[in-house]
Amino acid sequence: MNMNQQRLKDAGDIAELRKEAGLWLRDKRETAGLSQRELATKVGFDYYTFISQIEAGRGKVPSERYEAYSVALNLDPREFAITMLRYNDPHTYALIFGEREQSANPDVAALEERLRRLEAMLGA
Template identity: 50%
Template sequence: MYAHHQRLDSEEVQGLRREGGRFLKDLREARGLSQRQLATLVGAEYYTFISQLETGRGRIPPDRYRAWAEALGIEVRHFVQTLMRFYDPLTYEILFGAETDAEHLQGDADRPQRTTGG
């Protein structure tokens, strides 16, 4: 049986989750959405789920990635790739290398913004 090596109580994982939460909050605020509005757009039953994610106390379910990307106005492939930096950094590094934040942000500037499939 597979057991994920990252412990939720490790400081490194908690730090990454908090960074991921800031990423989500920044996107939400840039769109001018409240937590309630975003919860409605992504089909979350409770708006407090948004607060939990933004403070790093949870993860977006993968089956909701498209809805989140569309609600936040970001291309879905870029959204998922960025989430992977926070949710699964080992896989991210294997797939994309140890990209610096500056390189990642430059890629953002060059990437056209689309909200549908990839």
């Protein structure tokens, strides 16, 4: 595969991951009982349509808003950041966490990471 084909494949993969991230974020927002407008206000976005774009996979949460976004959704900020990294930069995620094939479910990936940390603490 030449470089242009690889870039197109990577771009397609990233677009698909953004759509998955959007669905995950929408699910978390709905679970928190927030409208897009309410979430936008809590996170500090001027326009709720930005939330709509993120949830449709046409944008991503700016990293400087991860903490506010996670708090608004009642999620652990660190786990939220890890999940966003997995969706938005899978290559870096794989380098950091050593996982080339990530779980299709970010909640499972988060649980697996927590289990690894717990095992390390217990010396297992």
